[in-house]
Amino acid sequence: MALDRPYHVSLGAGTTSPANSTVYVIGLLPNIGWLNALGLTSLIVRQPCTVQRVDLRFRVASPGSAETLISTLVVNDVSTDVISASFTLDASTVDVSATLARPLNAGDRIDVAIQTPAWGTPPTGVDLRGSYLIAPHTFDNPRPTYGEFPKFLLRD
């Protein structure tokens, strides 16, 4: 399976003071506080492709204690890939990222899930910006490289 040039799709969530032991779902709504329902923030991909990377930047107005959170890539409402299993929101800026190789079919929906811990001191005023890096699959329209004949020109 060949991959074409990847592109970024922005994601984010508005400012929230996250609750203890809650799963939030993050995606295409950078102006809305963190949501904990599926189906609201998804990006629907309309081509076969691979999620190659997810980058997240948390900005924390009032950092919390050092309990760890878990973030995952969610495909069609099911967590498929761990982005980070051990990040904290105990600093004013926290970057989380992962290199992935998650293939998607046309029509699949993707989100990012964040599982919060039971904090001693919860962080407050947290917003989130980031991106998916997505590479389209090229099998349905391969482009010839230099020196190679397009396949439809070749004869047996």
Place this chain on the structure above:
Amino acid sequence: MANSYHLPFVSGADNPADATTYFIGWVPSVAFAVSSGIVSLTLRHTGIIRAVDVRLLVFGTPGTTETFSVWLRLNNTTDTLITSTAQANATINNFSNTGLSVAVVAGDFIEIKFTTPTWATNPTAVVVVGSVLVEQT
């Protein structure tokens, strides 16, 4: 569809009025625009728009079941229908058209356009979000 990309769009929350035309692009902090060109997305590659997904989220009171149309608007000139049966009567209202073939060139701008019906009960706290799939040519 080689060499294609998704272009997301999102609005701020708004309480849509009856029988009004709105435009959506990429200004997440601003409510629905009532004029074209304010929130539009400018394209920088020649290509073909192949699909549009629109999700109309109602965070307040869902509206009644009146239907309305949603279009892809190109250069504030040409409308391409995404659906003529949109509703805002649930929390999540998804509409899509994956059979599009709208040619674009560098410098073109696009928006999502919809004209609201005259609702018996208007939806409140509505956010429009989605994406456009553009194939580069």
